[in-house]
Amino acid sequence: MASSELTYRGQQAAAADGAHGPAESKPRTRQQLPQPLRYVLGEQRLVFSLVGMALATLVFLLLSPSTTTTTSSSSSVAHLAAVGLVSRQYQSGGAGRMAFEEGTGGVRHGRVPLGLKRKGLRVVVTGGAGFVGSHLVDRLLARGDSVIVVDNFFTGRKENVAHHAGNPNFEMIRHDVVEPILLEVDQIYHLACPASPVHYKFNPVKTIKTNVVGTLNMLGLAKRVGARFLLTSTSEVYGDPLQHPQVETYWGNVNPIGVRSCYDEGKRTAETLTMDYHRGANLEVRIARIFNTYGPRMCIDDGRVVSNFVAQVEGLMKLMEGEHVGPFNLGNPGEFTMLELAKVVQDTIDPNARIEFRANTADDPHKRKPDITKAKELLGWEPKVALRNGLPLMVQDFRTRIFGDQKQQQPDGSE
Numbered sequence: 001m002a003s004s005e006l007t008y009r010g011q012q013a014a015a016a017d018g019a020h021g022p023a024e025s026k027p028r029t030r031q032q033l034p035q036p037l038r039y040v041l042g043e044q045r046l047v048f049s050l051v052g053m054a055l056a057t058l059v060f061l062l063l064s065p066s067t068t069t070t071t072s073s074s075s076s077v078a079h080l081a082a083v084g085l086v087s088r089q090y091q092s093g094g095a096g097r098m099a100f101e102e103g104t105g106g107v108r109h110g111r112v113p114l115g116l117k118r119k120g121l122r123v124v125v126t127g128g129a130g131f132v133g134s135h136l137v138d139r140l141l142a143r144g145d146s147v148i149v150v151d152n153f154f155t156g157r158k159e160n161v162a163h164h165a166g167n168p169n170f171e172m173i174r175h176d177v178v179e180p181i182l183l184e185v186d187q188i189y190h191l192a193c194p195a196s197p198v199h200y201k202f203n204p205v206k207t208i209k210t211n212v213v214g215t216l217n218m219l220g221l222a223k224r225v226g227a228r229f230l231l232t233s234t235s236e237v238y239g240d241p242l243q244h245p246q247v248e249t250y251w252g253n254v255n256p257i258g259v260r261s262c263y264d265e266g267k268r269t270a271e272t273l274t275m276d277y278h279r280g281a282n283l284e285v286r287i288a289r290i291f292n293t294y295g296p297r298m299c300i301d302d303g304r305v306v307s308n309f310v311a312q313v314e315g316l317m318k319l320m321e322g323e324h325v326g327p328f329n330l331g332n333p334g335e336f337t338m339l340e341l342a343k344v345v346q347d348t349i350d351p352n353a354r355i356e357f358r359a360n361t362a363d364d365p366h367k368r369k370p371d372i373t374k375a376k377e378l379l380g381w382e383p384k385v386a387l388r389n390g391l392p393l394m395v396q397d398f399r400t401r402i403f404g405d406q407k408q409q410q411p412d413g414s415e
């Protein structure tokens with residue numbers, strides 16, 4: 001059919017010349033319309049467009065949760081949960097909410113369901129190339145989340161996460177958290193910090209800067225994108241405790257001007273900032289106080305005394321997914337003297353290991369033992385691996401790294 005522009009133009013020209021009689025007045029009416037309108041009206045394009053729009057609106061209304069207010073949003077979520085269309089994170093209070101959700105309330109936008117399968121979260125792990133962080137990354141990727149590791153490799157090693165290279169859900173960024181960074185994520189696990197005395201005393205000003213400015217930056221990011229934020233604090237916030245064992249309500253006994261203060265006071269300030277963002281900006285936060293943890297991938301020169309295996313990671317994830325802010329003590333309440341520990345090393349690793357007695361380092365706490373009643377009751381968590389079973393696993397990992405011994409590695413990277 002001759003409906004090209006050239007034909008129409010030809011007809012227009014002819015009409016202008018007055019070459020056609022009154023019988024052609026109808027086609028001339030449409031021809032007098034502007035070109036875009038003539039195109040829309042031609043070949044029933046308008047009808048098809050309207051039908052298409054009506055169908056799209058219908059589908060959107062049927063599947064989308066109502067999004068005008070928080071209340072209506074949650075009732076829609078309840079409805080969608082009933083038909084199995086909404087993810088576990090959304091129901092559990094917003095950990096998996098969309099990053100564009102408004103900060104402190106008011107208008108909330110619902111999630112448009114894309115399928116029946118649980119949608120993985122986008123998670124940042126600062127310090128994710130470190131000892132605890134890298135085990136956490138393994139677990140998050142295994143459950144289907146997308147993970148971005150942010151690490152300056154001060155004590156962390158690329159090798160700790162190298163087995164994830166090529167996984168499309170894994171990204172690694174060399175970045176120092178004392179500088180701001182902008183990422184679109186649902187959850188932030190903030191672990192970046194030198195954690196052992198040998199490392200945190202190396203550059204005390206940098207240590208406290210990492211704890212204060214680094215935590216401030218990550219809290220700012222969480223606020224901006226509406227992510228849930230978890231801080232890994234430490235048993236060191238109790239200092240040299242006057243109460244034993246330590247319950248989370250104990251405020252501690254910390255020297256503010258000692259050689260360990262950069263870490264102790266730094267972590268205490270990080271906790272303060274976390275709670276102030278929670279109260280002031282309504283940020284969803286979680287605080288874990290980790291008691292000395294040991295296991296495969298620990299820095300060979302770490303030097304910390306062991307007390308708990310890496311099942312800590314389980315506790316961190318339960319805390320992040322649960323309803324409680326904390327702080328929670330995560331550690332092993334099993335107590336032993338240094339001499340008892342040395343004997344376990346002789347029994348399980350090397351009967352010829354020599355025991356030497358040396359002076360303690362400055363400000364080292366005399367004893368610490370977590371009271372984990374709160375974690376047991378509210379998170380359903382407690383450590384599982386006894387020292388005698390856990391220690392040989394760490395030693396095997398050290399041997400492999402130092403001497404290149406063979407070890408058995410699972411396909412998911414776990415040992």
Ligand SMILES: O=C(O)[C@H]1O[C@H](OP(=O)(O)OP(=O)(O)OC[C@H]2O[C@@H](n3ccc(=O)[nH]c3=O)[C@H](O)[C@@H]2O)[C@H](O)[C@@H](O)[C@@H]1O
Pocket residue numbers: 126127128129130131132133150151152153154155156157175176177190191192193194195196210232233234235290291292293298299
């Ligand atoms: O037991 C604890 O209390 C500590 O447990 C973990 O520390 P851990 O995994 O044992 O220590 P590392 O293996 O040294 O991991 C720390 C990670 O942070 C990174 N980091 C350190 C310093 C820094 O400025 N930025 C940064 O990204 C390191 O490179 C490393 O990958 C947590 O990362 C600490 O925040 C927590 O205080």
